[in-house]
Each structure stands twice: as C-alpha cells, then as structure tokens.
Amino acid sequence: MREECDGGGPHGTQLQEPGRTLELVSFVQYAMCEHTDNLIKLIDRQVARLWARASETARQEREEVSASQLFVSGVRAALAIPMASAEERNTAIQSLLEDLDTGKLRPASIAARQRKVLVSQITQIRPLLKGLLDLELRGQLNVSARSQALGSL
Secondary structure: OHHHHOOOOHHHHHHHHHHHHHHHHHHHHHHHHHHHHHHHHHHHHHHHHHHHHHHHHHHHHHOOOOHHHHHHHHHHHHHOOOOOOHHHHHHHHHHHHHHHHHOOOOOOOHHHHHHHHHHHOHHHHHHHHHHHHHOOOOOOOOHHHHHHHHHOO
C-alpha cells in the first residue's frame, strides 16, 4: 500500500494533508493566544493609565478643601440666606458645628476621591471592560481530534 501512495497520485498528497492541517491549526491557535495576550496587556496599560490619572487628580483635590474651610463656607452660606430668620440661621450653624464635631465635614479619603474620578470617566472605562468581558478566554481542547491527527502522521 505504501508503494501505491509514493507514486505521486492523489493518495500521496492525502497522506501529507493531516500534518499540514495540524500545523495550520497549531499556528492559528498560537497566533490567537498571542493576540489575546497582547489585547489583555493593552487593556491593562490603559486601566493603569486611568487609575494613575484618577490618583493624581484625587491627590490634587486633597489640598484644595479642609474641614475648617468647609465649615466657614457653610456658615457664610447660612448667613447669606436672605429670607431666613435669625433662629433658622442659628440652627444651620449649630448643625454645621455638629457635623464638624462628628467628622462629616472632613474631606473624602483619597480612595473615595479616586472612585469619584473613575466613575466620572465611565465613558472611557466601560468600553475596555466590555471588550475584556466579551473575550472567550476558555480553551477547548478536543483530545480525540488531536490524537486522530497525530495518529495519521
């Protein structure tokens, strides 16, 4: 039977075909893995840039507002209400004092400010996450097809 196939007829090319198919399938699988890895690296870099920008913005905002500044601006706002009585203004100032004592006037933490910045950048983040979630990263290994292809070599 081997002599018939070496004659150069159609059977000779059929013997080499499973090897070529296996080589092609392996190359496509390798290329897909490389491209998927590159895509994940690009998404990781973009997320790192967004996070760094949010962290920088949060640190800059940290210096802008303190609890005492918030209290003073609240008192000014309470005193600036034109139709409020003296008792209403006094009540507003007392509630500001309570907020100052309980720490409610403290500026938000860096993490809270970072979350705020990242939420405001949702138009940049959502497409990245959507693209990442749409990837099918599970491998499907068909052992019987591979063993048949290797067995026919």
